Amino acid sequence: MTPPKTIEALRASVLENYDSLSKRLQQIAKYVLDEPNDFALETVAVLADRCGVQPSAIVRFAKSFGFDGASQMQKLFRDDLLAGQSSLGYAERIRQFKDEVGKAKVTGPMQILSEFVDSNILALGHLREDISERDLNEVIKFISDSENVYVAGFGRAFPIASYFAYALSRLNKRTFFIDGVGAYYHSYNRSMTSRDLMIAVSFPPYSPETLETVAGAAEKKCKIVTISDSRVNPLSTHASVALTVKDGEVRQFRSLSVSMCLAQSIVIGYAFQNPKDIASD
Amino acid sequence: MTPPKTIEALRASVLENYDSLSKRLQQIAKYVLDEPNDFALETVAVLADRCGVQPSAIVRFAKSFGFDGASQMQKLFRDDLLAGQSSLGYAERIRQFKDEVGKAKVTGPMQILSEFVDSNILALGHLREDISERDLNEVIKFISDSENVYVAGFGRAFPIASYFAYALSRLNKRTFFIDGVGAYYHSYNRSMTSRDLMIAVSFPPYSPETLETVAGAAEKKCKIVTISDSRVNPLSTHASVALTVKDGEVRQFRSLSVSMCLAQSIVIGYAFQNPKDIASD
DNA sequence: CTAATATTGAAAAATATATTCCAACTCCGA
DNA sequence: TCGGAGTTGGAATATATTTTTCAATATTAG
Missing domain, CATH: 1.10.10.10 (Winged helix-like DNA-binding domain superfamily/Winged helix DNA-binding domain)
Known part of the structure; x- marks a missing residue:
């Protein structure tokens, strides 16, 4: 039976x-x-x-x-x-899902693509519940209110950070991308003020560059928004708002799709509150 | 205690x-x-x-x-x-949530996030069908067989390109990221050979930098893989494999989540065929 | 560098929990 | 009332889970 x-x-x-x-x-x-x-x-x-x-x-x-x-x-x-309990339970479901697909032994690239798609779909569905409206609004308000925006993110976080930098400057926001070229990042701190905002994206292993930059920004009383994948991370100490994203994952490899979705939602949310700056993406 | x-x-x-x-x-x-x-x-x-x-x-x-x-x-x-675990069932709670965001002034950031999530989920589902197994395998084989990989992508494509550059070099692939710093990109062409691979990511409006770089690579008989969001694009002329991605879209703004998913699938697919190089993502 | 101290991994012991078994019981039809 | 099929309670057993212990390892202060 x-x-x-x-x-x-x-x-x-x-x-x-x-x-x-x-x-x-x-x-x-x-x-x-x-x-x-x-x-x-x-x-x-x-x-x-x-x-x-x-x-x-x-x-x-x-x-x-x-x-x-x-x-x-x-x-x-x-x-x-x-x-x-979906907002809390999805990590479990992702794991369950992984166990399932884990059984299908074939590991062709197409299989990986497919698993990745599934796991991203799952993870995206939960993004809505993981991000509170209050936090989202606050982040956008910070962007609107700030004189300058500094963006930092290295390693795996670099693509997300670079998107912020690119998109915000297209929207005529004064944005500085702390990209580590020429180990130049120390000097950015000098010009930061309490009217500025720093957006720091970081995933384990947290790069010392990001840490240092954030610490420097905190000293200058700069507002700080962090995006990470765990509530516990060395950045959040300084953060005014700490957003946590659970990205999809396939066999050790974490995705960036969900983080990217969040980043874009923030930017677009900002854009719609400042319609005059929208040109085209 | x-x-x-x-x-x-x-x-x-x-x-x-x-x-x-x-x-x-x-x-x-x-x-x-x-x-x-x-x-x-x-x-x-x-x-x-x-x-x-x-x-x-x-x-x-x-x-x-x-x-x-x-x-x-x-x-x-x-x-x-x-x-x-309130007395409300799951379905009911989702409905409630939808109502909530529905009411919120039609264009609140949360609403945008929600729309973005939905459209990305939809678009991700199509990715499986839009990418052929043959193309995917071929791209991965190109990466495996190449001596050096050059990656180019500007503007909106930059985050995707930077991911390729970052991830491939972590996998011990000799990778050069043509990032446009110092308008240096012209000179990369010189060292390219027919044993190299160029990965070019580009979305409209196609940046002249990418075009020029790809044209230069083609002259050197470099293999070329393009990632774009339309079959007709100025890059594909030169391409050995042209991958086309339809990303999600919300009110003019195109997402990058699906492109990112594809990029990561390629990288991970490559990684699994060369297991010795996997350290951690 | 050394010694004291704290942390850690592994496995043994203790405890809790689930399952099986069987004798006793109930219910029903002859 | 008797016999038997189906049901039940509770103890015995098997399993699993947690907790303790202790030797090995790492960390720190002197």
């Missing part, structure tokens, strides 16, 4: 077969339908207690619906709990 | 003491902050695995924040998970 694959399927099955269940099993069925959360989190012992039955009855119940045991049934409830 | 009573208290405490934690404990701290769900549901063993530490380290972590053990700490996360 094959077990239900989703909570809904299980519910349906329980409802349908309810009358043919034995007394104890009906007790449990009632509880399953009423308190799915308990089933996600509690041990079979306490479940049994709450239903007023023996632990073995819980196992029997699970088996009678096609599961290997109570534990396997609990997985269903846990996954569902996580799915409902 | 008395343990935090709420997740927020715990978070605060972790953040506050982060610097004084040992290396392993910091690893765990990061994970605690970034993936609270995992801590609610997974066993100590898998948590340890995901943090890259020993199970005992997780217990130590919990104790260092005043808990009796890891299990007690997990209770906190579980309670929180349950609390956050």
